[in-house]
Amino acid sequence: MEIVVVNVDPHISAESFVGQQGVQLPTLWVPQVSNPxxxxxxxxxxxxxxxxxxxxxxxxxxxxxxxxxxDQLALR
Structure with missing residues (x-):
């Protein structure tokens, strides 16, 4: 299994959230405006x-x- 974080929020707010949560996973930013x-x-x-x-x-x-x-990251 591979975990990838995908975020549709603006890059700055998403990056802040990922940093605050201590997530150390690949992160893909997909702006909702331009992508389904x-x-x-x-x-x-x-x-x-x-x-x-x-x-x-x-x-x-x-x-x-x-x-x-x-909890999920602790399992890795």
């Missing part, structure tokens, strides 16, 4: 997650809080 990513993957707020399997099917999606991120 958020709609296609059901990421309608930040933070959200979407689990895509090897066959490119969405297996889970939802919203995350900072405690969830810390």
């Amino acid at each position: 990513f958020a709609h296609d993957y059901g990421a309608d707020s930040t933070p959200s997650f979407c689990l895509v399997d090897a066959s490119q099917h969405i297996r889970a999606a939802g919203h995350l809080d900072s405690r969830y991120w810390r």
